[in-house]
Amino acid sequence: MGSEVDNAAKTFTLPPKIYDDLINWERRLAREGPFIQALFERCGVRRVLDAACGTGRHAQLFHSWGLEVEGADVNAEMIELARQQFGTPPGLRWVLWNFLEPYPTPGNFDAAVCLGNSLSLAKDGDEVCCALANLLGAVRPGGIVLVHVLNYARVPIGKWVWQKVARCQLEGRQVLALKGIYRLGDHALMSFIFVDPVEPEVLGSYVDVLFCQVLKAVGEFLSTQPPAEAYLFLDYVPSSRLPLEPGTRGQFSASTDILIFIRK
Secondary structure, rough: OOOHHHHHOOOOOOOHHHHHHHHOOOHHHHHHHHHHHHHHHHHHOEEEEEEEEOOOOOHHHHHHHOOEEEEEOOOOHHHHHHHHOOOHHHHOEEEEEEOOOOOOOOOOEEEEEEEHHHHHHOOOOHHHHHHHHHHHHHEEEEEEEEEEEHHHHOOEEEOEEHHHHHHEEEEEEEHHHHHHHHOOEEEEEEEEEEOOOOOOOOOEEEEEEEEHHHHHHHHHHHHOOOEEEEEEEEEEEEEEEEEEEEOOOOOOOOOOOEEEEOOO
């Protein structure tokens, strides 16, 4: 990576509640839910691991479908907010877990999902492969893994792309939040900047590094450990299914979201 990525650091810890408030969850789940639910029904899914579950919105949705769900995340504050928002009813459990470690109960799930572009938080291809191996290890033979990543081929190299401007509450005051992404070759900077809506003042910022070659790393992993099935879906459209092959690089210029489907 270039020096801009090497020097990137978190200057503001993004509170989970602000992360949650910046997403239109009703619209997002209405778009994603039907695809995932149909996939689960087709694959006979009853028990789900939601890896990197964040504030628990997807896990709660899956539980509302009558499934047994474990929401897992490395961030204790995210897990605590998920627990506060959705409780721990029978069939819904929250656990601290890093997807770079084997899951404590291997082979216990029908499906493991990693949504919200979370696998891009892996620092490189080796970490992607490690995480994928652990997701596959968590599901039974014949179980499935579903991973969502952004299509970074749509992000120009060397330019900021501002994805969102929204009002939110920061430490009790009304602020404007700007979310943007800046791609540097195989990596990208994801930035949240919080500004005063009246005075020209930056109140806080958060920067993280994303790995843009998840799809390439997954293809290389599967070339050494062939699954029963592997496909790509674009933008949550079932008819968009494409074969996932080692040479796949994600050059789908018209698509925003890529879903990686693997059957163990």
